[in-house]
Amino acid sequence: MDDLEQLSLALRALPPSCGPVRLIAVDGHAGSGKSTFAARLAEALGGGVPVLHLDDLASHEEFFDWTDRMLGQVVAPLSRGEEARYEPYDWVDRRFTSARTLAPAPVVLVEGVGAGRRALRPHLAWLFWMDKDADGSWQRGRLRDGDALSAFWDDWTMAETRHFLADPSYSFANSLVRECSEGYEVLPRPSATARLNGIITEGHRISPPY
Template identity: 65%
Template sequence: MDDGDVPTSRRPLVRPAGLTALADALRALPPSCGPVRLVGVDGHAGSGKSTFAGRLAEALGGAPVLHLDDIASHTELFDWTGRMRAQVIEPLRHGGPAHYTPYDWTARDFGPPRVLKPAPVVLVEGVGAGRRALRPWLARLLWMDLPAEESWRRGRSRDGADLREFWDGWVRAERRHFADDPSRPFADLLVRQGTTGYEVLPGPAGHPRRGPAHDSR
C-alpha cells in the first residue's frame, strides 16, 4: 500500500549515496533478534514504505524485506502479532531461518511457506511494524513521515474505485490501531520523500534503541 511522490522538503535529501551511509549505520548496530538487526519501516498506508524499503534493501546489498501485507489478512488486518512472533521472531531469535505463510489477498488464503534467512539486516515493512509487541526486537524503527490523510489519499488514488470499500474499512482499522498502539513516538528516525531523494531526520524516540534485554514495552 505504498508508492508515489510527496512534496520536496527544503532540507537536504538523502540520495543514493546517503542511503548507503544509512545502510552502513544499520549494519554497525548490535543484533536485536538473535544474530539479526531487525529494522522496522512503519507509517500510514500509502506513505511510501514499500518503495523506501526496497531502495534501502538495495543499499544493504540485497537485504531481505518482510512485507507485513504477507502476514496480515482480510480478517486480521492488525491482529497478526501471534503469527508474526511464531513464524518470524522466534525462529530468528534462535538463529535459524523463519518460515512464514504469505497471505494471498486475491485468493483470500495463506499460501505455501516462504523462507526468511537470518541475514545481518532484515527489513520489516508495513503498517504496524513498530507496534509495541515488536519494538523489543527492533534494532531501529523508521517512520515514513507523511500525514495520514495525504497517505490515504495517495493509496486510494493508486488502487482505484474497485478497492474503495476496502479502503473505507482499512482507514477505520488503521485509526483504531494507531490510537491504541502508536508507532511514531517510538521512531528512531523519520523518513520524508522528495522528488529527488529521501530526507532522514532524528525521530521522536530521541535516543538509541537499547535492544530486547532492556526494552520491556
C-alpha cells in the same frame, strides 16, 4: 558514497536485536511509501537483504491481528539464529499460501503498517517512520488501487485509525523519513537511543532512484 550508502553502513554496525539479526522496521500510514523506501534501503544494504512485507501476515479478517504469527513464525526462529517460515496471504484468493523462508541474515527489513507496534519494538534495532500524514497517504493509496477497492479502503482506514490510537508507532521512531524533491530526507528523533555511530545526527537528503 551517497547518504543512503552511509545509512546502510551505519545500520549494519548496529548491535543485533533479534538473535544474530538486526531487525529494521519501516512503519507509517498505508500509502505513505514504506515499500518503496524499504526496497531502496534493501538495495543499498546489498547482499540479498530480505524484506518481510506485513501484508503477507495480515488478512481480510485480521488487518492488525497478526502479532502471534509474526512473533511465532518469524521473530522466534530468527532470535535462535534459525530460518523463519511463514505462509503469505493471497489478497485476491483470500487464503494463506505455501510457506516461504526468511534467513537469519545480519539485517532483515520489515515494512508495513504496524511494524513498530509495541509487541515488536523490543526486537527492533531501528524504527523508521514515513512522515506523511494519514489523509495524504490514504488518498494516494486510493488513487493507486482505483474505485474497485474503495470499500476495502473504507474498512482499512477505520481499522488503521483504531490501531494507531491503541498502539502508536510515531513517537517511538528513531528516524523520520520524508519524501522531498531530492528523494528522501531522513531526520533523527530526539527519542532515539542510538545515533548510528554519529551518522544520523543531522538530517540527510537521499537522492531519488532516477
